[in-house]
Amino acid sequence: MLFFIDTANLDQIKEAKDLGILDGVTTNPSLMAKEGITGKNNILKHYKNICKLVDNDVSAEVIALDFKNMIREGQELADLDENIVVKVPMTIDGIKAINWFTEHSIRTNCTLVFSAGQAILAAKAGATYLSPFVGRLDDTSWDGMALIAEISDIYEKQLYDTMILAASIRTSLHIVQAAKANADVVTCPLSAILGLFNHPLTDIGLAKFLADHNKSNG
Ligand code: G3P
Numbered sequence: 001m002l003f004f005i006d007t008a009n010l011d012q013i014k015e016a017k018d019l020g021i022l023d024g025v026t027t028n029p030s031l032m033a034k035e036g037i038t039g040k041n042n043i044l045k046h047y048k049n050i051c052k053l054v055d056n057d058v059s060a061e062v063i064a065l066d067f068k069n070m071i072r073e074g075q076e077l078a079d080l081d082e083n084i085v086v087k088v089p090m091t092i093d094g095i096k097a098i099n100w101f102t103e104h105s106i107r108t109n110c111t112l113v114f115s116a117g118q119a120i121l122a123a124k125a126g127a128t129y130l131s132p133f134v135g136r137l138d139d140t141s142w143d144g145m146a147l148i149a150e151i152s153d154i155y156e157k158q159l160y161d162t163m164i165l166a167a168s169i170r171t172s173l174h175i176v177q178a179a180k181a182n183a184d185v186v187t188c189p190l191s192a193i194l195g196l197f198n199h200p201l202t203d204i205g206l207a208k209f210l211a212d213h214n215k216s217n218g
Contacts, residue, residue: 001178001179001183001184001185001186002023002024002184002185002186003016003021003022003023003024003185003186003188003193004022004023004024004025004026004056004057004059004165004185004186004187004188005022005024005025005026005187005188005189005190005193006025006026006027006031006167006169006187006188006189007025007027007031007189007190008027008031008032008034008035008037008046008050009034009035010049010050010053012190013025013050013053013054014053015190016190016193017053017054019193021193022054022056023056023057023185024054024056024057024058024059024185024187025050025054025056025057025058025059026058026059026087026109026131026165026167026187027047027050027058027059027060027061027087028061028087028111029061029063032046044076044077044080047060047077047080047081047084048080048081051080051081051083051084054083055083056083057083057084057085057107058081058083058084058085059084059085059086059087059109059111059129060077060080060084060085060086060087061086061087061088061089061111062074062077062086062087062088062089062097065089065091065093066093067093067096067097067100070088070093070094070097071097071100071101074086074088074097074101074106074108075106078101078106078107085107085108085109085128085129086101086106086107086108086109087108087109087110087111087131088101088108088109088110088111088127089110089111089112090110090111090112090113090114090118090121090122094110095110095121095122095125096125098110098122098125098126098127099125099126101126102125102126102127103126107128107129108126108127108128108129109127109128109129109130109131109165110122110125110127110129110130110131110162111131111167112131112133113130113131113132113133114132114133114136114137114142114147115147116147116150116151116154119132119151119154119155119162119164120154120158122162123155123158123160123161123162126161126162127162128162128163129162129163129164129165129185130151130162130163130164130165131165131166131167131187132144132147132148132151132164132165132166132167133167133168134147134148134166134167134168134169134170134174134178135168135169135170135174136168137168138170144168144174145166145174145177145178145181146181148164148166148178148181148182148183149181149182151164152164152181152182152183156182163184163185164182164183164184164185165183165184165185165186165187166178166181166183166185166186166187167187169186169187169188169189169192170189170192171192171195172192172193172195172196172198174186174188174192175188175192175193175196176196
C-alpha cells in the first residue's frame with residue numbers, strides 16, 4: 001500500500017518525506033485554503049513548490065464544476081509538472097472530464113466518492129485513482145472501511161485498473177484498516193502517520209535495553 005500525505009503544508013510534506021516512506025501528496029481546495037494559499041497564481045505556484053519537494057504523484061484539484069472549465073483547469077494543472085494528477089469531483093461533468101483526460105493521457109484522481117456505484121463509474125471512465133472518503137462516511141454512521149473492501153472486491157472481479165486511494169483518513173487505525181481492506185493507497189494527515197510509530201512496549205523495551213547496557217558498561 002502506498003503512503004500519501006493529505007496536506008498542502010510544505011513543512012509537513014517535508015517531514016513525511018524525511019521519514020523515507022512517502023509515496024505522494026494529495027491536496028484539495030480546503031487544504032489549500034487552510035494554508036492561506038489564495039488566488040490562481042499563488043495556487044499554481046504552490047503546486048509547483050510541492051512538486052519540487054517530492055518526486056511523486058501530487059493530486060491537484062479543479063475548482064470548476066462544468067466540463068469545459070474542468071478540462072481547461074485540468075490541462076493547466078497537468079502542464080505544471082509531470083507528477084501532477086488532476087483531481088476531479090464525482091459528478092456527471094466530472095466523469096465526462098475524467099474520460100476526456102484519460103483519452104488525452106492525463107492522469108486523474110476521482111474525488112468525493114461515497115458509493116460502489118460511483119466507484120464503478122470512475123473506473124469505467126479510466127480514473128487513475130479513486131478517492132472514497134472513509135472518515136466522512138464514518139461521520140454519518142456508514143462504514144467507510146467496508147466501502148473500501150467492497151470496491152476492492154468489485155475492481156478485482158471486473159479487472160479494473162483504477163487504484164483505490166483511501167481518503168479522509170483520520171487515525172492511525174484507519175491506515176491499518178485500509179491496508180486490511182486492500183486499498184492501493186492511503187492518504188493521511190501527518191499525525192496519523194506518526195501515530196503508527198507509537199507503542200508503550202517499544203518505549204519500555206528501549207529504556208530497559210539502555211539501562212542494562214549502562215549497568216554492564218559502567
Ligand atoms: O482526503 C480527503 C480529505 O482531505 C478529507 O478529509 O478529514 O476533511 O474528511 P476530511
